[in-house]
Structure formats: C-alpha cells, structure tokens
Amino acid sequence: MPDSVHSSATLARRGLLFILSSPSGAGKTTISRMLLEADDEIRLSVSATTRPPRPGEVDGVHYHFVSDADFDRMVEEDDFYEWAPVFGHRYGTPKGHIRNALKEGQDFLFDIDWQGTQQLYQKDQQDVVRVFILPPSIDELRRRLESRATDAADVIDSRMERARAEISHWDAYDYVVINDDVQACFAKVSQILAAERMKRQRQTGLIPFVRELMS
Ligand SMILES: Nc1ncnc2c1ncn2[C@@H]1O[C@H](COP(=O)(O)OP(=O)(O)OP(=O)(O)O)[C@@H](O)[C@H]1O
Numbered sequence: 001m002p003d004s005v006h007s008s009a010t011l012a013r014r015g016l017l018f019i020l021s022s023p024s025g026a027g028k029t030t031i032s033r034m035l036l037e038a039d040d041e042i043r044l045s046v047s048a049t050t051r052p053p054r055p056g057e058v059d060g061v062h063y064h065f066v067s068d069a070d071f072d073r074m075v076e077e078d079d080f081y082e083w084a085p086v087f088g089h090r091y092g093t094p095k096g097h098i099r100n101a102l103k104e105g106q107d108f109l110f111d112i113d114w115q116g117t118q119q120l121y122q123k124d125q126q127d128v129v130r131v132f133i134l135p136p137s138i139d140e141l142r143r144r145l146e147s148r149a150t151d152a153a154d155v156i157d158s159r160m161e162r163a164r165a166e167i168s169h170w171d172a173y174d175y176v177v178i179n180d181d182v183q184a185c186f187a188k189v190s191q192i193l194a195a196e197r198m199k200r201q202r203q204t205g206l207i208p209f210v211r212e213l214m215s
C-alpha cells in the first residue's frame, strides 16, 4: 500500500457518543451487542440501574446493579452525565473517563432512553449521534418481549403501555431504523456509525494531513 493511502487511513479522529434508543423490546440491546462484538473501536457505556439483574446479566458488564441508596449517593455526588426514571426504576450514565477517552478517538455506545438522550445532547451536541430503532409493528413488539421471556407478564404489559409514548420521540433523533430483519438493521446501524466517523469535524488529523499534501 502506498504511504499516502496508509497514513490517510489512520488519521487521528475524535470519538463519538453513539446512542441507540427504542421502545422496550424493539431490539436495541441485540443490535448493541452485535456492534460491540464486531467493532473494537466502540465501547459500551455501562449504565447504573436500580433494577434487579435479568438471568444472564452480569454486574459491571451489562449494568452496574446498585441499590436505591447507592443511586441516591451517586446523584448527590454528581457522578452522572444523565439519569432518568424508566419503568419504575432509575438508570444513569456514570461520567467515568468519557471526556478524555473521546479526545483519544474512543467511541462510546449508549443504550439509553429518550430522556437520557436529550440530556446527553444538551451537554455535548458535537459528539452525540442519535439513532432510534422502531419495531416493524406493535404486535411484533409484544411478541419479542414475550419471546425474550425475561420479564413477568405485568412488566411486559407496562412496557407495552409505554411503547407509544416512547415511539412519539422518534423525531428527536438523527437517524431512524426499522428493525425487521436483525442482520439488515445491524448493517444499517453499522453504516451510520462508519459515516459519522468520517465526518470532517471528527477527523482531527485532517488539518496536518492536508497541510502536508499541499506543502
Ligand atoms: N429483528 C428481530 N427479529 C426477531 N427478534 C428480534 C429482532 N431483534 C431483536 N429480537 C429479539 O427481541 C427480543 C427483545 O430484544 P432486545 O432485548 O434487544 O430489545 P431492547 O430494545 O433492548 O429491549 P429493552 O429496552 O427492554 O432492553 C430479544 O429476545 C431479541 O432476541
């Protein structure tokens, strides 16, 4: 490969905050896990939650499962970028070391709701990319929640009741993708991520590179 091609392919860039939201059961966790597996440059922002773990969920990997008292303390100590009550529990994004890592080109993936998306966007418009996942139909949404078999019937009912309210926020997102076929949806979300990484303002290495080209 010629030097010029090689160096342009490895230009420094700023990381981004890639948000996936959807009504419960539309598939954002599924798509998130596929992205994390396929792409080394993006890391999950692990939220804290007061909800109990589902079977198979691991503390510190899928969520930080905390008590109400711990969550209160984190709020008081200003540990969150954003937090919100969702489905009777509280969820929040710990600040961690996101700001410094962004400068180094690390991307972060957020599986958060519309309230958290609004708060993150207000704090950091330039780095945030907002993607909303829609189910192909309301019947299919219920079918997915039931087939996931992780929630009791009353929990599924309450999530279905909230679905229309969640969907009403679709137009506060930069991209909207219908998750009918999971592979097709994953491909579209991956394309969005790839295009956003290429945005001129994120490619911090472009100025010295172009200067060199023109010298
Ligand atoms: N395109 C698809 N076709 C069929 N089933 C799907 C598809 N996408 C996801 N699923 C299944 O639907 C169920 C719900 O998906 P998932 O847990 O990813 O939803 P979610 O949006 O993250 O929900 P929540 O907000 O409750 O965490 C899972 O059992 C998943 O395997």
Ligand SMILES: Nc1nc2c(ncn2[C@@H]2O[C@H](COP(=O)(O)O)[C@@H](O)[C@H]2O)c(=O)[nH]1
Pocket: 021, 022, 023, 024, 047, 048, 051, 082, 083, 084, 086, 087, 091, 092, 093, 111, 112, 113, 114, 115, 116, 117
């Ligand atoms: N505002 C935030 N919303 C969050 C966060 N982490 C998860 N979520 C959202 O909560 C619901 C329910 O999630 P579940 O895992 O219990 O099914 C879902 O919409 C998530 O996107 C967060 O840190 N902040």
